[in-house]
Amino acid sequence: MKPFKALIVQWAMILIVGMASGCSPPPPTQSLDIAQALSSDEDSACYDRAKKSETINLPSDHGPHNGFKTEWWYYTGNLKSGSGRHFGYQLTFFRQALACRTAPGPSKWRTNQFYFAHFAVTDTQNQQFYSAHRMNRQSVGIAGASRSPFRVWIDAWSAKDIKGPDHARPGSIQLTARDQEMAIDLTLVPEKAVIFQGDQGLSRKGPGPFDASHYYSIPVLITQGKLEIGNESFEVLGKTWFDHEWSTSALGDDAGGWDWFAIHLDDGRDLMVCQVRKKDNSPNEYGFGSISFADGTYEILGQSDFSIQAVQLWKSPKTGRQYPARWKILVPDHTIDLEVSPVMDGQEHSHMFVYYEGAVRVTGPVTGLGYVEMTGY
Amino acid sequence: MTLLPLIRTCFRTSKSHPLRTFLLVFGIALGVAGTVAIDIAKTSVSRSFDLSTAALTSRSTHQVVGSQFSLPQSIFTKIRTHIGIHDSAPVITAQVQVKELNFQAMTLMGVDPFSEKKFRAVGFQQQDRQFSGNLAHMITRASGVLMSSSLARAHDLKVGRHLTLMFGDREVQVPIAGVIEGKDTTVGQAFQGILLADISLAQEILGLADRISRIDLVLKDESEIEAVKNLLSPSMVLVKTDQQNQTIRSLSKSFETSLTAFSMLTLFMGIFLIYNTVSFSVARQRKLNGTLRALGATRQEIFWAVEAEVMVYALVGSVLGLVLGIALGKGAVHGVCATVSDMYFTLTVSQIHISPVTLVKGIATGLLASIAASLVPALNAAGTRPITLMQPSGGETSFKGYIPGLALAGGGMIMGALMIFSRSESSSTLIFSGVFLVFGGSSFLSPCLVLGLTRLIPSLLGSVAGLLKKGAGPQMTLAGMALRNIRRSLSRSSVLIASLMVVISVYIGIDTMTTSFRRSIIDWVEGHIGGDIHISSTDELNRSLDPVLVEKIQGLEGVSGISAYNIHKVFSRVSGEVHIFSYVRDLSEKQWTWTALNKIESDAIGPPGTGTTGVEPDGKSLNALLEDDWIFVSEIFARRNGFIPGPGAFVTMETLKGPVSFKVAGVFRDFFMGGGRVIVSRDAMKTYWGHQDITAVQVFVKDRSAIDRRMADVLSLISDKTRVSIRSGLSIKAGILGVFDKTFLITSALQVLTAIVALTGILNSVMALILERSRELGILRACGADPGQIRSLVLWECTFNGFFAGVFALPLGYALAWILVYIVNYTAFGWTYEMQASMSTFVQALVFSSLAAFGAGMVPAIGASRISVAQALRTE
Amino acid sequence: MDIVLSDISKTYSGGDRVIFKDLDAVFRAGQVSVILGKSGSGKSSLLNLMAGIDLPDSGQIRIGSTRVTELDDTQRSIFRRRHIGFVFQSFNLIPVLTVMENITLVSQLDGQVPGEYRDRAKALLDTMGLLDRQNEFPDRLSGGEQQRVALARALVNQPQIILADEPTGNLDAGTGAGMLDLITSQARSLGKTLIMATHSRDAMDHADKIFRVQDNHLIPGRGI
Incomplete structure (x- = not known):
C-alpha cells in the first residue's frame, strides 16, 4: 500500500540537500545535523532494486532488506475503549540506508543503516492529536530490525512477533511505544491474509525498469491492549492496517505528493486506494489500490478503478499548509461510494518532515473507519 | 563653580x-x-x-560513569531499549596532543550525532556556524575528525589533511573530515579545544573495544533516576552533572x-x-x-x-x-x-x-x-x-596626640585578624578581610613603633659613636639629627615607613611562601622519587609494562633493588579523579610525611603524627596494614572527601563492586594531581579495581656513578623502545621542580612589582620631605654645614626610614607568609607544607629596604645639598 | 564699617602664653590705623582675629553689623573674602598662578562674573604700574612688585577693610617706603579702613590713629 512512502524520504532529501547547499533560506536552527546525516550523496546504483524475480517470502521478508535504500513498517488503526471512546493510532518504523556498505572498522558503532519512527495517537473525544518521533543509527542495538523472529525497534519503541513464525500468515505482533504524553501496548492478531500489492508484491511506481517497490499489506489485525494518554489508561480494541514496503528507486520527477486511504468498512470489506499527484495536484496514472473481501480474498485495483475527490479544505495553523479535509471516494465496480472525513482536524506531523496522517470516519451507504495519509501539500 | x-x-x-x-x-x-x-x-x-x-x-542533568572512567556500551543500549530514555548520549573523551597543532593538548571527543540533539549538537547550529564536510560521511565512513575552523586556519590545515594524535608516544593518524565554524560564541570557543569524531572512530582510535567513557542523560523525574540506577552494575555510578x-x-x-x-x-x-x-x-x-x-x-x-x-x-x-x-x-x-x-x-x-x-x-x-x-x-x-x-610643627603636635589612639586601633585590628585566622575554616572573603586587618593594624601601630625606635636608637648610636674614632663624630651627629627629623615629622615619616613596611612584608611573605613550598616539594620529590632509574610506559592508552621485563630488570647486575607499582585513575564522586597506587613492595623506602595517622593504629606505625611533624612509620607495618585493607590517603584526598582522622575513620570509594568503605591508616602529604591519591594493597587493587599490572618501575642501583650504564642495560632488555620511557631519577626530579617553578612565575612577577612600588614610594616621599625642609636645610647651610653633610643628613634619614620599615616588615612578612601558607594555600589547594622562614630572606628584605631608601634618597639628597641658602631663608 | 573688639582674650600653647586679656578696641571706618609692637607681642594675632582667621578664647568681634566671632569657619571664610583684603609680610603669592590670576583668585573663589573683576584687576594693576606684567609669574617679579600684586589682590574684591601684616617687612627701606605710600594712598582714595601691623616707624606718618600692643592690651596713642 503506501507505495509511495518513498516520496516522504525522497522529499525529505530534497529539503535536506537544499539546506546543505545553502541555496534555500537559512536553515532552521534545529536538526540540521540530522538532515545532513541523511544527505547521503551516493548514487543509487550500488543498492538492490525491486524486480519481479524477487518474490516475497513470508515470514522471512517481514525482516529488513538492508540492501535497499528505503524500507518501512506501517501500523495504523482505529481503537475503541470499553466505554466506546474512539482513538486512532499510528506507529511507523522507517529504515534508511545512508550508504551501500559500512566502512571497515572494528567499532560496533559503525553502520550504514539509520532508523526513525513516528508514533501518534488521536483522541477523538478531546480532539487532541499527539505525535512523537525517534531517530537512531542502527548501532549497538539501539535501533534495528530482525528477521526471525521479526522485530523492528528504536529505543524502547518496537513491533515484534510474539507468536513465532507461521508460514501462511505472520504471527501476532506486539506494539510498544511510550512518549511523554502517550503510550501504547497492543497485541495485533492478523485476521485476513496478506495482500501482495501490485504484481504479486512488486508495486510499479513509474515507467522505468526499477521504478517499483516490494510491497505487501495485512489488511486487518485485530488489535487489543492498553492505550495511555496523560495519566489515563484505556483498555482498547479495534483494527489495524499493516504495510511493509522496501525499495531503492525514486518516484517520477513530476510526482508532488499523494493521498492514501486504508479503510475498514463495516460490511467486512477493506479498501486501500492511493492516488499520486503531479506537481499541479492532478492525479498521475500510477494510482493503485486493493480491496479485500470478508472471506479474505482480494482484488488489486488500478488507477482507473477508483476516484478520490476532495470536497473541503483545511489549513494547518501550525505549518500554514492547506490539506483536503473531506473526500468522495468511488470504486464503481464494487459499488463503493464513500464520504470520508477526518475524525478531527490537525492530525499533522510537523517533525523533520511534514505530512498528514490521521484517523478518518466513513459515511455513506456503508460506514467504516480508516486512515488517511497526505503528503506534498 | x-x-x-x-x-x-x-x-x-x-x-x-x-x-x-x-x-x-x-x-x-x-x-x-x-x-x-x-x-x-x-x-x-x-x-x-x-x-x-x-x-x-x-546539558545533561546526570551522567553515568564507570568507576574507572569507562563503561561497556551495552549499558547505553539498555538505557535506550529497556527503559526507553531517548535523552541519553554516549560519549568518549580522551586527552590527546596533536603534532600538527604544535603538540597542543586537545580533547578527542566521540559522540553519536543522532543522540546529540538534546546535548551538544544544537550548539553547532546557531546561525553563524555550519559544518563543512559531510556529516553523513562522518557517520557512515567515520573517516575523520571535525575541528574548529579558526584553529585549522591558524595552523593552515585543510579538510583532508591528516592530524597526528599523540597519546604519549603512541601516534595515530586521522584525517580532518570537516571544520566547525563559529569563533565568536562560547560554543565556538569551546570547540577550540576539541576534536570531534563519530563515536565509532573515537572508539577505534582509542582502542576501547566495546567501551565508552560515559553516558550523558537528561532525566526528568525520580522514577527515571531509579530506573537508571537499577540498570547499573556496581562498577557504574550515576552522578549529577552539576556535581561533576x-x-x-x-x-x-x-x-x-x-x-x-x-x-x-x-x-x-x-x-x-x-x-x-x-x-x-x-x-x-x-x-x-x-x-x-x-x-x-x-x-x-x-x-x-x-x-x-x-x-x-x-x-x-x-x-x-x-x-x-x-x-x-x-x-x-x-x-x-x-x-x-x-x-x-x-x-x-x-x-x-x-x-x-x-x-x-x-x-x-x-x-x-x-x-x-x-x-x-x-x-x-x-x-x-x-x-x-x-607654625612649623603645628600639624605634628596634634598628630602626636593621635598616636596612642592609632596604636590602640592597630592592636585591635590585629586582634581581630587573629580571631579570624584562629577559626578552622574561613571563607576567602573573611581571610582577605583578615589580611587587610593585619596590614591596616600594623600600619596604625607603626607611628608608635617609630617613636619608640627613634628614642632607642640615639642612645645606641651614642655608645657606638663613643666606640668609634673621632672621624665618625659628625656622621653620628647627623644620624642623630636624622632620627629627630623622623620623629619630628612623624605624621609623614610613619606614612612612608608604613607603606614601605607593607611592600617589604609582601616581599618577605611571598618569598617565604615560595621557598617553603619549594623546599617541601624537594622533600616530597626526594621521598617519593627515590629510585635511580624510572621505567614507565609512554603509551597513555595502555600503561601496563611487561611483567617479564620487571623480572629481567631485577636480575640485572648492579641493580640493588626495584620498586614496582601501578597507578590507575578511578572515578570519585567527590574529587572527580583519584589516582590509586599499589606497590609491589618497598613502602618503607619512601619518605612519608604524615599529616595525620589514625589513632587506633598509632601503636603499629608509630606515634600519631599531629600537625605537620613528619613521622616515618615502619615499613613492615605499613604493608601489613595495607594487606588488612587499610589504605593511606593524601592530604588533598582527605580534604576533598571531608575526611577527619580519628578512630574508625573511613572513606568510601567507587569500585568494581560498587561503593566500598576503606579504613584510613594515615594521611600523607602529597603534591600529586588534583583529585588526590590513595595507596592500597596489590590485592585491593586487584579485587576492587581489577588491576594487577605494573605501570612503573623504580630501579635502585648499587653504584650511582654507573647509572648511565645501568640505564643502557635496562634499555637493552626492552623490545619496543618507543613504548617505554626510561629516565633517571634526577631528570624526573628536575622536571617536577620545573613545573612547580612555573607555578611561581606569577609570584615572582609580584615580587618585582613590590620592588618597583617600594622604590617609587620612597622616592616620592623623600622628595616631598626634603622640599618641606628646605628652609631648615638652608639654616643648616647658613650655620656652616657643607653640602656633603646635608647629603649625609638626608641619606641618613632615608636609610633610617627604610631600615625601620624593614624591621617592622619582618614580623609582618612572617605573618603574611604564615597566612599564605597555612590559610590561603590550604583553602585553595588543600595541601599544607612546613613554613620555613629563611634568615636570608629577612636579611635580604632588611638590606633591600634600607638600600632602596638610601638609593631613592640620592637624587633628593643631591638636590638638598644644592639649595641656595639665601633663597631658603627668604622664602619663609 | 567699624571694627569693634570687646573683651577679647587669647592665649596660646594651651593657655600658657597669654596674648590678650580683656582687650577692647574700636577701629573706625575709613581711618588708617597702625598697630605697633615688638616682635611676638601679638600684632599678627590681632589681625588674624579681626580677619576671622582665628578666634579669641572669649570676647566678641563685630565688623559693621556682623558678629564675626559668632560665625562658623565656612561663614568666616566667605565673610573674609568678601569684606577683608589681607596683605602679608611674605606676599604669599601663589607661584603657579600669573599676576592676573593671583589677583583675581579671590573673586573667582567667590564666584563673581569674570568681566567685572578682570576690569577691576586691570585698573588696580594700572594704578600699581604693573599692567604690562599681568601675565608673568610671581618669581619673575621683585619683592616690591610682588607686594604690589598682593595689595592689588587685597583690593580687587572691593573690601571695606584692608589688613596688612608687616607689608614692608620683606622689602628694603626704599621700596618699603614706596609701598607704605601706595597702600595708604590707595586706602584713603578708596575710603577703606586700613589696619596695618608693623614695627616700622615710617608707618606712623601715614596713620590717623596709632595703637600699641602692650601688656596684653591695645593702647591707643601716638608715638612709642
Whole structure:
C-alpha cells in the first residue's frame, strides 16, 4: 500500500540537500545535523532494486532488506475503549540506508543503516492529536530490525512477533511505544491474509525498469491492549492496517505528493486506494489500490478503478499548509461510494518532515473507519 | 563653580612638579595594573576551565560513569531499549596532543550525532556556524575528525589533511573530515579545544573495544533516576552533572582563590602607594592651601579641590593601569594555564578573557583606592590652618596626640585578624578581610613603633659613636639629627615607613611562601622519587609494562633493588579523579610525611603524627596494614572527601563492586594531581579495581656513578623502545621542580612589582620631605654645614626610614607568609607544607629596604645639598 | 564699617602664653590705623582675629553689623573674602598662578562674573604700574612688585577693610617706603579702613590713629 512512502524520504532529501547547499533560506536552527546525516550523496546504483524475480517470502521478508535504500513498517488503526471512546493510532518504523556498505572498522558503532519512527495517537473525544518521533543509527542495538523472529525497534519503541513464525500468515505482533504524553501496548492478531500489492508484491511506481517497490499489506489485525494518554489508561480494541514496503528507486520527477486511504468498512470489506499527484495536484496514472473481501480474498485495483475527490479544505495553523479535509471516494465496480472525513482536524506531523496522517470516519451507504495519509501539500 | 580656580591652582602646582605628578599617576597605575592583570588571569583561567569543560559536559542533568572512567556500551543500549530514555548520549573523551597543532593538548571527543540533539549538537547550529564536510560521511565512513575552523586556519590545515594524535608516544593518524565554524560564541570557543569524531572512530582510535567513557542523560523525574540506577552494575555510578562540574570547578576555584590573594596584595600595595603619594602631595601644598585659606577659601572648597585633582590623576592612572594590566595579564594567563594543564586538568582552551567587568573593576579600584587613600590627606588639607596661623610643627603636635589612639586601633585590628585566622575554616572573603586587618593594624601601630625606635636608637648610636674614632663624630651627629627629623615629622615619616613596611612584608611573605613550598616539594620529590632509574610506559592508552621485563630488570647486575607499582585513575564522586597506587613492595623506602595517622593504629606505625611533624612509620607495618585493607590517603584526598582522622575513620570509594568503605591508616602529604591519591594493597587493587599490572618501575642501583650504564642495560632488555620511557631519577626530579617553578612565575612577577612600588614610594616621599625642609636645610647651610653633610643628613634619614620599615616588615612578612601558607594555600589547594622562614630572606628584605631608601634618597639628597641658602631663608 | 573688639582674650600653647586679656578696641571706618609692637607681642594675632582667621578664647568681634566671632569657619571664610583684603609680610603669592590670576583668585573663589573683576584687576594693576606684567609669574617679579600684586589682590574684591601684616617687612627701606605710600594712598582714595601691623616707624606718618600692643592690651596713642 503506501507505495509511495518513498516520496516522504525522497522529499525529505530534497529539503535536506537544499539546506546543505545553502541555496534555500537559512536553515532552521534545529536538526540540521540530522538532515545532513541523511544527505547521503551516493548514487543509487550500488543498492538492490525491486524486480519481479524477487518474490516475497513470508515470514522471512517481514525482516529488513538492508540492501535497499528505503524500507518501512506501517501500523495504523482505529481503537475503541470499553466505554466506546474512539482513538486512532499510528506507529511507523522507517529504515534508511545512508550508504551501500559500512566502512571497515572494528567499532560496533559503525553502520550504514539509520532508523526513525513516528508514533501518534488521536483522541477523538478531546480532539487532541499527539505525535512523537525517534531517530537512531542502527548501532549497538539501539535501533534495528530482525528477521526471525521479526522485530523492528528504536529505543524502547518496537513491533515484534510474539507468536513465532507461521508460514501462511505472520504471527501476532506486539506494539510498544511510550512518549511523554502517550503510550501504547497492543497485541495485533492478523485476521485476513496478506495482500501482495501490485504484481504479486512488486508495486510499479513509474515507467522505468526499477521504478517499483516490494510491497505487501495485512489488511486487518485485530488489535487489543492498553492505550495511555496523560495519566489515563484505556483498555482498547479495534483494527489495524499493516504495510511493509522496501525499495531503492525514486518516484517520477513530476510526482508532488499523494493521498492514501486504508479503510475498514463495516460490511467486512477493506479498501486501500492511493492516488499520486503531479506537481499541479492532478492525479498521475500510477494510482493503485486493493480491496479485500470478508472471506479474505482480494482484488488489486488500478488507477482507473477508483476516484478520490476532495470536497473541503483545511489549513494547518501550525505549518500554514492547506490539506483536503473531506473526500468522495468511488470504486464503481464494487459499488463503493464513500464520504470520508477526518475524525478531527490537525492530525499533522510537523517533525523533520511534514505530512498528514490521521484517523478518518466513513459515511455513506456503508460506514467504516480508516486512515488517511497526505503528503506534498 | 567657585571650585574651578582652586582646582586649576592645584593642577598648576602639579604641573610644575612633573615628577611628583608622574609618581602619583604611576602609583595608581601600578595598583590598578596589578589588580587588573591578576583579575584577567583569574577570569581567564576560570573561563578556560569553563570552555574546556562546557562542550564536554553538555546539558545533561546526570551522567553515568564507570568507576574507572569507562563503561561497556551495552549499558547505553539498555538505557535506550529497556527503559526507553531517548535523552541519553554516549560519549568518549580522551586527552590527546596533536603534532600538527604544535603538540597542543586537545580533547578527542566521540559522540553519536543522532543522540546529540538534546546535548551538544544544537550548539553547532546557531546561525553563524555550519559544518563543512559531510556529516553523513562522518557517520557512515567515520573517516575523520571535525575541528574548529579558526584553529585549522591558524595552523593552515585543510579538510583532508591528516592530524597526528599523540597519546604519549603512541601516534595515530586521522584525517580532518570537516571544520566547525563559529569563533565568536562560547560554543565556538569551546570547540577550540576539541576534536570531534563519530563515536565509532573515537572508539577505534582509542582502542576501547566495546567501551565508552560515559553516558550523558537528561532525566526528568525520580522514577527515571531509579530506573537508571537499577540498570547499573556496581562498577557504574550515576552522578549529577552539576556535581561533576563543581568538582572540576573546584580546581579552578583553587587558582582563583590564590590569585585573589595576590590581587589583594597588589591592591594593598597600590592603595599604600596612592596614599603615600597623595598625602605627600598634600603636604607639599600646605603653604598654598594655607594662603588660600587666609584669602577666604573654605575648608570644603579645599577638600574638594584636592579630591578633584586626585580623581583626575586617578582616572588617568587607572586607564594607564588598565593598559599595563592587560599586557601583564596576558603573560600571566599563559603561565597559569600552563601550570594548570601540567598539574591538574588539561585546559584544551587557553583563552585570554578580558571581561568588561574586569575593566570596570580596574577603573573602580583605581578611583576607590584613590578616594580612600586621599581621604585623610584631603581632610588634612582642608584642615590646613590659614598661612598666618601656621607654625612649623603645628600639624605634628596634634598628630602626636593621635598616636596612642592609632596604636590602640592597630592592636585591635590585629586582634581581630587573629580571631579570624584562629577559626578552622574561613571563607576567602573573611581571610582577605583578615589580611587587610593585619596590614591596616600594623600600619596604625607603626607611628608608635617609630617613636619608640627613634628614642632607642640615639642612645645606641651614642655608645657606638663613643666606640668609634673621632672621624665618625659628625656622621653620628647627623644620624642623630636624622632620627629627630623622623620623629619630628612623624605624621609623614610613619606614612612612608608604613607603606614601605607593607611592600617589604609582601616581599618577605611571598618569598617565604615560595621557598617553603619549594623546599617541601624537594622533600616530597626526594621521598617519593627515590629510585635511580624510572621505567614507565609512554603509551597513555595502555600503561601496563611487561611483567617479564620487571623480572629481567631485577636480575640485572648492579641493580640493588626495584620498586614496582601501578597507578590507575578511578572515578570519585567527590574529587572527580583519584589516582590509586599499589606497590609491589618497598613502602618503607619512601619518605612519608604524615599529616595525620589514625589513632587506633598509632601503636603499629608509630606515634600519631599531629600537625605537620613528619613521622616515618615502619615499613613492615605499613604493608601489613595495607594487606588488612587499610589504605593511606593524601592530604588533598582527605580534604576533598571531608575526611577527619580519628578512630574508625573511613572513606568510601567507587569500585568494581560498587561503593566500598576503606579504613584510613594515615594521611600523607602529597603534591600529586588534583583529585588526590590513595595507596592500597596489590590485592585491593586487584579485587576492587581489577588491576594487577605494573605501570612503573623504580630501579635502585648499587653504584650511582654507573647509572648511565645501568640505564643502557635496562634499555637493552626492552623490545619496543618507543613504548617505554626510561629516565633517571634526577631528570624526573628536575622536571617536577620545573613545573612547580612555573607555578611561581606569577609570584615572582609580584615580587618585582613590590620592588618597583617600594622604590617609587620612597622616592616620592623623600622628595616631598626634603622640599618641606628646605628652609631648615638652608639654616643648616647658613650655620656652616657643607653640602656633603646635608647629603649625609638626608641619606641618613632615608636609610633610617627604610631600615625601620624593614624591621617592622619582618614580623609582618612572617605573618603574611604564615597566612599564605597555612590559610590561603590550604583553602585553595588543600595541601599544607612546613613554613620555613629563611634568615636570608629577612636579611635580604632588611638590606633591600634600607638600600632602596638610601638609593631613592640620592637624587633628593643631591638636590638638598644644592639649595641656595639665601633663597631658603627668604622664602619663609 | 567699624571694627569693634570687646573683651577679647587669647592665649596660646594651651593657655600658657597669654596674648590678650580683656582687650577692647574700636577701629573706625575709613581711618588708617597702625598697630605697633615688638616682635611676638601679638600684632599678627590681632589681625588674624579681626580677619576671622582665628578666634579669641572669649570676647566678641563685630565688623559693621556682623558678629564675626559668632560665625562658623565656612561663614568666616566667605565673610573674609568678601569684606577683608589681607596683605602679608611674605606676599604669599601663589607661584603657579600669573599676576592676573593671583589677583583675581579671590573673586573667582567667590564666584563673581569674570568681566567685572578682570576690569577691576586691570585698573588696580594700572594704578600699581604693573599692567604690562599681568601675565608673568610671581618669581619673575621683585619683592616690591610682588607686594604690589598682593595689595592689588587685597583690593580687587572691593573690601571695606584692608589688613596688612608687616607689608614692608620683606622689602628694603626704599621700596618699603614706596609701598607704605601706595597702600595708604590707595586706602584713603578708596575710603577703606586700613589696619596695618608693623614695627616700622615710617608707618606712623601715614596713620590717623596709632595703637600699641602692650601688656596684653591695645593702647591707643601716638608715638612709642
